[in-house]
Amino acid sequence: MGKFKRVLLKLSGESLMGNQQYGIDRERLTDYANEIKEAVGLGIEIGIVIGGGNIFRGLSGAANGFDRVKGDQMGMLATVINSLALSSALQATGVKTRVLTAIRMEPVGEFYAKEKAIESLEKGEVVILSAGTGNPYFTTDTGSSLRGIEIEADAMLKGTRVDGIYSADPEKDPTATKFDEITYDEVYNRGLKIMDLTATTMCKENNLPIVVFDMDTPGNLLKLLKGEKIGTLVHN
């Protein structure tokens, strides 16, 4: 990949738990904020989507008897909670942020519009794009691909707790092997579950490269932004 000017960074809600069973680990949150501050220092424009899996997921809600749509709305609100926490942690390091929400809920955050996001990015502010797509039956991976395409990012950087895409889920299959590069079609044809297929398809159709990398190792985000080949690159 060439140099990045503007990126969409996807952060895992589940990673925000650190070693806890639920919620937000203060140390992990601070680590993320410090990493992002350094990235801003490189002059790269950063939009962020953060998941909600550390708090609530619609599918697990539905498995426990919740109405799916209500459960998904709870999940989207969970992403807003994480976004506010990240915004607060970033501001504590001196980074200016703007939280936009896909569901109208002023004054918690401003209702999302592409123009607002671009305006902030151009001013060097970190824009946190919360509440996913605003619609049930989607995920924050799809929210990331959608927003990444809308803000015309050079790439979607999926920061997660594994160091790339493997031939099978590495947390379940220790014999799985890692790809340095892979095409969107191969992700689909091999049935790799690193992100949902709606998100992968959107990226493919709109030529948005994805880099899956380990965000929980300090320094990785900076290495990636400086051009080091880490993680797995997904392209056409």
Ligand SMILES: Nc1ncnc2c1ncn2[C@@H]1O[C@H](COP(=O)(O)OP(=O)(O)OP(=O)(O)O)[C@@H](O)[C@H]1O
């Ligand atoms: N082929 C694969 N290669 C790598 N990881 C995979 C693969 N298949 C499944 N995974 C799993 O995908 C997970 C990464 O997904 P992601 O970061 O979206 O986590 P998440 O828990 O869904 O986050 P969130 O809380 O944001 O929803 C890894 O923890 C890994 O176990």
Ligand SMILES: O=c1ccn([C@@H]2O[C@H](COP(=O)(O)O)[C@@H](O)[C@H]2O)c(=O)[nH]1
């Ligand atoms: O566009 C969206 C995005 C998310 N949701 C719901 O939120 C939770 C949390 O998001 P994760 O991507 O799983 O971290 C998700 O499980 C959905 O229930 C949504 O409905 N629409």
